Amino acid sequence: MNVADAARMKDTIFALSSAVGRSGLAVIRVSGPAASTVLSTLSGRVLPPPRRASRVHLRNPNSGAALDDGIAIWFQGPGSYTGEDVVEFQVHGGVAVVSAILDSLTDMPGLRLAEPGEFTRRAFLSGKIDLTEAEGLIDLIDAETEAQRRQALRQADGALGRLYTGWRTRLIGLLAHYEASIDFIEEPLPEDLEVVVRRGILCIQKSILLHLDDNRRGERLREGVYIVILGAPNVGKSSLLNLLSRRDAAIVSSKAGTTRDVVEVRLDLEGFPVTVADTAGLRESDDEVEIEGVRRARDRALRADLKLVLFDASAAPDSASLAMIDSETIAVFNKSDLGAAPVALLAQAGAAATCAISVKDGLGIEPFLATLSNLVAARMGQTNAPIITRSRHRAALQECSEALRRASEASDTELSAEDLRLAVRSLGTITGVVDVEDLLDVIFRDFCIGK
Numbered sequence: 001m002n003v004a005d006a007a008r009m010k011d012t013i014f015a016l017s018s019a020v021g022r023s024g025l026a027v028i029r030v031s032g033p034a035a036s037t038v039l040s041t042l043s044g045r046v047l048p049p050p051r052r053a054s055r056v057h058l059r060n061p062n063s064g065a066a067l068d069d070g071i072a073i074w075f076q077g078p079g080s081y082t083g084e085d086v087v088e089f090q091v092h093g094g095v096a097v098v099s100a101i102l103d104s105l106t107d108m109p110g111l112r113l114a115e116p117g118e119f120t121r122r123a124f125l126s127g128k129i130d131l132t133e134a135e136g137l138i139d140l141i142d143a144e145t146e147a148q149r150r151q152a153l154r155q156a157d158g159a160l161g162r163l164y165t166g167w168r169t170r171l172i173g174l175l176a177h178y179e180a181s182i183d184f185i186e187e188p189l190p191e192d193l194e195v196v197v198r199r200g201i202l203c204i205q206k207s208i209l210l211h212l213d214d215n216r217r218g219e220r221l222r223e224g225v226y227i228v229i230l231g232a233p234n235v236g237k238s239s240l241l242n243l244l245s246r247r248d249a250a251i252v253s254s255k256a257g258t259t260r261d262v263v264e265v266r267l268d269l270e271g272f273p274v275t276v277a278d279t280a281g282l283r284e285s286d287d288e289v290e291i292e293g294v295r296r297a298r299d300r301a302l303r304a305d306l307k308l309v310l311f312d313a314s315a316a317p318d319s320a321s322l323a324m325i326d327s328e329t330i331a332v333f334n335k336s337d338l339g340a341a342p343v344a345l346l347a348q349a350g351a352a353a354t355c356a357i358s359v360k361d362g363l364g365i366e367p368f369l370a371t372l373s374n375l376v377a378a379r380m381g382q383t384n385a386p387i388i389t390r391s392r393h394r395a396a397l398q399e400c401s402e403a404l405r406r407a408s409e410a411s412d413t414e415l416s417a418e419d420l421r422l423a424v425r426s427l428g429t430i431t432g433v434v435d436v437e438d439l440l441d442v443i444f445r446d447f448c449i450g451k
Helices: 003-008 035-043 095-107 118-125 131-142 146-156 159-183 193-212 217-223 237-245 288-303 365-380 391-409 413-431 438-447
Strands: 012-016 023-031 054-059 066-075 086-093 111-113 225-231 263-269 272-278 306-312 329-334 353-356
Touching: 012 035, 012 095, 012 118, 023 035, 023 095, 023 118, 035 054, 035 066, 035 086, 035 095, 054 086, 066 095, 086 095, 095 111, 118 131, 131 146, 131 159, 131 413, 146 159, 146 217, 146 272, 159 193, 159 413, 193 391, 193 413, 217 272, 217 365, 225 237, 225 288, 225 365, 237 263, 237 272, 237 306, 237 329, 263 365, 272 365, 306 365, 329 365, 353 365, 391 413
Parallel strands: 012 111, 225 272, 225 306, 306 329, 329 353
Antiparallel strands: 012 023, 023 086, 054 066, 066 086, 263 272
């Protein structure tokens, strides 16, 4: 803990922990050394038993004016969320009620309004949670879909942190053996120590590489799959976007070239978060604005996780749209009520799937949505195992894997040990635990040095 964090921890903080605005109930949280004083002062009574809801009549400590009739729960540190003394007030959710209580807390000496995320930061600094659990809590609050909720809950429960801590603990054990062989040369150590350590290094590196080979499922689930609708003008791209979003998100017109810019809509597709982008029609043009729109469409296509390339089922496929098809594409023949979709022409185009629909009449929409949902789910992946959810995790794991590779190939024990230290540190940055002092405990326990 740095000096600034240590100074902040001496403050008692408070904040509204429920949503701002009119509601049936509001929760106001207080954490810090003066939390018990706050409860006694506002309620005019002795502290209730910890973790037991108690009815309290809250009053302004300066004027004595009644504030509200509510519930208070006292959590004695370290058995609280932040690890400090904590009080939670459950009061009526009227704007005036909440404002009056917050004003009373502001006027009390030694209290200040909490900074964004400060309660969770204190929980981390107190050792109640690690960084991955803190990130999981943030993701849980921000979750918009069922799949995001499940992933965030697993991380908030510590599944990811336990995986990384397990690897780190094993690496510390291997490093302790190397440290012992370097610092205590005269001790009787196992003859096959070098072989055992290097075998352990390779085993952990293999596990990390398998963990990294995940097609970025966790990051995609947090951020959402990016889907781009492409095609020639007037094939029904904007109509399809409106159908998917169930509202008039894009202007629909029989006039070609209506869509000039990218129109994006965020959706919940069978529990998975997706962002669908409608783009300008792919064609040659002399119009400066339309040229820019086509450029943006092609740019979005390069960044897309999935592409929906639309064709007019009553006409021959255009070459610009055909060029967009690859294994990350669903070829969609719209206006199938007007003609037979020439699916055979796309047999060798390499699309992941081909669908015939009519946005106007609703023909083929259900099979199309099922196909789209299945492809999205396949990219997200369905697993109960902890998965990488942030780019910082991935970067640290890649650094760790590279350090382990060097450690396994080093010809000198001291060089290998140094790379092991770097690998341990890289894993520690993910959970927020970066130290080397615990090596001594392993050395003394395993080798009984100094007996």
